[in-house]
Amino acid sequence: MKKLRLAAAVALTGLMSGAAFADDMAVVRSFYADLLTTPADATPEAVRSVVAEDWVSTPTPLGGPGAEGLIKTLNAFGGLIPDLTWEPQEILRDGNRFVVRGRATGTPQGPFLGVDPATGKSFDIMSIDIHTVDDGKIVKSYHVEEWATAIQQLSAE
Template sequence: MSQPSVSPASILAATVAMTGLASPAVAQAMTPVQARQTIAPFYEMLNQPASKDIQALAEQILSPEWKSYASETEYKGRDAFVGQVVGFGKLIPDLKWDVKEVMVDGNRIIVRSEASGTPTGPLFGVPVSGKSFRIMTIDIHIIENGKAVTAHHVEDWAGAIRQLTAK
């Protein structure tokens, strides 16, 4: 007779229930639906940003100490990020960030999305051609007390440049 399979998550849940102790990860765990709702204002900022109040959306979702990491050591704060998003909104009026998948791991929200748009000015040194781009992006947001405190992200901007310069 085979033994029933027991997952590490069920062991952790049973331990927490028996001891009355909750770890921070368990206390802050979200469902995928809650994660999608929590992070929605972030992606709202990125969709046609020239048409909205980016600062207000940033204050809704990002803690004042929020850091956006493009590498292990390089980051920008909330105000610099707001300025960048406003700049992208002017340069790419139809910018769209389409969320494809949301995953949750404790207080981390992992988002796979697709960014697309048609630049109306030079983008990363590429002159205006009327062409559009469509690239994959991955973000890992860390949430504390209902607000994002960090984001680690990767966007395929090299792919955008290839698409904009293709003959």
């Protein structure tokens, strides 16, 4: 009987872990689909449903730390790059941490990264992000983007 209870507990834990993994994966996907892609449409409520209020991002976003800083950053990016898309190309998982290789594309409508893209040129870059998810929200992110490549693409003759 004890073995049966133990087996049931192990099976239930596996099912719960699978559900938690699916939920955490959905949160990570939402970060890109609902926040980074078309950031002008990202509401404060949407941001707070995906990242923790005290979200730690390294480096810190232009808008400042936490969920409030992300909201400010998304508003700025949404106004400057209205056609921004940021799509995961690959997502790897290790426990509650997710590594995302992403692709960002967009056409800045004003000066961006020191380049005045009056020509209407677009950029297409890669990013690597590492997100930690706890209690259904992203609590920490490390991110690297190919902004030097974006500058080259926007300033190419």
